[in-house]
Amino acid sequence: MSTDKVDPQSGEKPSYRKDSDHSDISRTEVENNRLTQDTALDEGQRKRLEASTRLENPLAGFTPEQLGQRGEDYCKRHGITDEQDIRAFRLGAMIAGNMNKYDTVEGLTDREKDVLDREITHKWSNPTMLYAIITICSLCAAVQGMDETVVNGAQIFYKVQFGIGDPNSQRDSWLVGLVNAAPYIASALIGCWLTEPLNKKFGRRGTVFISCFISAAACFWQAFTNTWWHMFIARFALGFGIGPKSATTPILAAECSPPKLRGALVMQWQMWTAFGILFGYVADLVFYEVPDHGIDGLNWRLMMGSALIPAVFVVALVYFTPESPRWYLTKDRHAEAYKSILQLRYEKVQAARDLFYMDALLQIEQEAMQIQQSKFKEIFTIRRNRNAAIASEIVMYMQQFCGVNAIAYYSTQIFIDSDFSEKAALGASLGFGAVNFLFAIPAFYTIDTFGRRKLLLTTFPLMSLFLFYTGFSFYIPSGTARIANVALGIYLFGVVYSPGEGPVPFTYSAEAYPLYIRPFGMSLATATTWFFNAVVSITWPALVQAWTNAGAFSWYAAWNLVGWVLVLLFLPETKEKTLEELDAVFDVPLRSIMRYGIAQAGYFWGHIILRRKMRSPTVPTSANTIEYTKAQFTKEKHHDPSARV
Incomplete structure (x- = not known):
């Protein structure tokens, strides 16, 4: 499908072109045909589908005059009386309703x-204020990354001091894993589910403030612990900050960003989390040789406490930035929403356009929320939602069971086991952090150029290969060769993970669900990734003890092959898809998605490898979706009546 217009809020290409002069093809008319044809839907499902469709462009079908009047009415309803503001809303509404074609607005x-x-x-x-918000969000991500990795170096010291460092003790290996996993257990069971009530009560800024305050306090607390169970409690408390922060920060960035930059700015979360991971390794290396000065374990205490630094900056600065305009709208505080968005746009007409469109979307979202019943039931009883949930849960599960966090949390011990000295092991861990950060940067280009599915199908086999390589390197006799090969395998794994399974899961999960159920879907997705993060953290020391490093790395290498099969069979592509197109992609029998995956594998083997002439398989879509093709667009552009649906 090809079109030259872009949705004013999502930044996506619309499914159907509506030409103001001659075309009778409209998104509303086509979707009405779809709804009429789909007799399998009950009344509630039909209403939900219609509401979800209207969310793509809630202003479709209005004339410019009607849109201008609606903009003026919005001002009257919400006490906006300045003539310049009323003019901005009149013109902004006209631009928003015409797919952002401002050149047609007088x-x-x-x-x-x-x-x-x-x-x-x-x-x-x-405006500078927009980048101030993105800076706050980036610092939040850095907090997240440091929380995850300062323990990597600190644990080689505190586990000995706490009496749980015997490498031959099964009990000790499980306790080390349990302490490491404590924040992720708390996030999965409690923290992630606090996101919605905290956002509802305190707003986006308030939730960021609270979660970073908790993170800072917990990091400070960790530095003063003196037993393994005390450390477990402090780290468990850290999870109350990690859960809401990881869900709210991308939301704040998305709701404040202009349409054209939304994807790139939301992706900052992944990149700066990688930077925080890198900085956590830096802190481990910087404090490694700090003497005790009368305080047992001063070096590891400084490592654990250092993660509070970016959190303190966030707590100090977050209230100097505006609140999300969309949150103000949910509280019916429209004048404050307008003041907020004025700080994030250069011109009043921009701010009025975006705020008017946000409000229109919100009204339909609220309508959809009134229609729906149990959110949990909605996900698993409606095929479109169920297929999205299956795909989302696969990528979230595999983000942990690809093995990346076994390296992120235990790389220092892994390098020590491969004959590095302690300080050299910390330096090698720093190298992994640098690779993870640097190769996350290309994801800005690759994720929307190559697509989510293709990236995963390409990188999963490579991640498996490099983990097998790392594991079998431990069979090399002690010496430089073993050290070099273990480090090479881990670094190559980081190179292919960072642009693939690194950024894809959160991006995919955020777009797969229809908007009316997306908050619950994202809570489920986030809880999934943190739960299995905890599983990886707990089990790695015991896994190494039972199977050796070679066996443990091979275990996760095998899971990457499983992940490749799951992606092939169950993961539809979502790149550059609008809401209607995603409905069409996910609202098909699961066996059709699986058949396509098998056919795609056959095509790759036959056409790409064996160089045979073969027709590429057709992507399965809902039979009730009218597809608007490039050929139809070309004919319509030249006023060919036969092109009209």
Whole structure:
């Protein structure tokens, strides 16, 4: 499908072109046909589908005059009386309702046209306050990364001091894993599920403030522990900050960002988490040789406490930035929402356009929420949602069972086992952090260029290969060769993980669910990844003790092959898909998705490997979806009546 227009809020290409002069093809008319044809839906499902469809463009079907009047009415309803503001809402509503074609709207100044044009031609040109919010979100991500990795170096010291460092003791290996996993257990069982009530009560800024305050306090607490169970309690408390922070920060970035930058700015979470992981390794190395000075274990205490530094910056600065305008709308505080978004856009007409569109979306979301019943039931009883949940849970599960966090949390001990000295092992861990961060940067390009499915199908076999390589390197006799090969295998694993299974899970989960059920779906997805994170953290020391490093690495190498099969059979592509297209992609029998995966594997083997002439398999879509093709677009553009649906 090809079109030259872009949705004003999602930044995505619309499914259907609606030409203001001659086309009778409209998204609403096509979807009405779809709903009429789909007799299998009950009344509740039909209403939910219709509401989800309207969320793609809630202003479709209104004339420019009607849109302008709706903009003025919005001002009257919410006490916005300034003439310049009323003008901005009138023009902004007209632009939003015409798929952002501002050049067709009369009354804009040259300055306003220039700013609207620069949204497309210079999308990184935005007010300083927007980048202040993104800086706060990036610091939150760095907090997350440091929370995860400072323990990597600290545990080689505190486990001895706490009496749980015997490498031959099964009890000690499980306790080390349990202490390491404590925050992720808390996140999966409690923290992630606090996200919605905290956001509802305190807003996005408030939730970020509370979660980072908890993180800072817990990091400080960890530095003063003196037994393994005391450390477990402090780290368990850390999970109350990790859960809400990991879910809320991307939401804050998304709700404040302009459409053209939304994807890139939300992706900052993954990149700066990788940076925090890197900085955690730096802290481990910096404090390694600090003497006790009368305090037992001062070096590891400084390592554990250092993670509070970015959290303190967030706590100190977050309230100097505006709250999410969308959160104000949910509280019916429209004037405050307007003041907030004015700080994030150059011109009033931009702010009015985006706020008016947000409000229109919110009204339909609330309508959808009134229609739905049990959120849990909605996910598993409706095929479209169920298929999305299966795909989302697969990528979230595999983000942990690909083995990356076994390396992230235990790399220092892994390198020590491969004959590195302690300090050299910390340096080698720092190298893994650097690889993880640097190769996360290309994900900005690859995730939307190659697609989520293709990235995973390419990188899972490579991750498996490099983990097998790392594991079997432990069979090399002690010496430089073993050290070099273990490090090489781990670094190559990081190279292919960072642009693949690193950024894909959160991105995929956020877009797979329909909007009306997305918050619950994301809570489920986030809880899944933190739960299995805890499983990996707990079991790795015991796994190494039972199977040796070679066996433990081979275990996760095998899981990467399982992940490849699961992606092949159950994961539809979501790249550059609009809401309607995603409905079509997911609302098909699961066996059709599986058959496509098998056919795709056959095509790859026959056409790419054996060089045979073969027709590529057709992506399965809902039979009730009218597809708008490039050929139809070309005919319609040239006023060919036969192109019309």
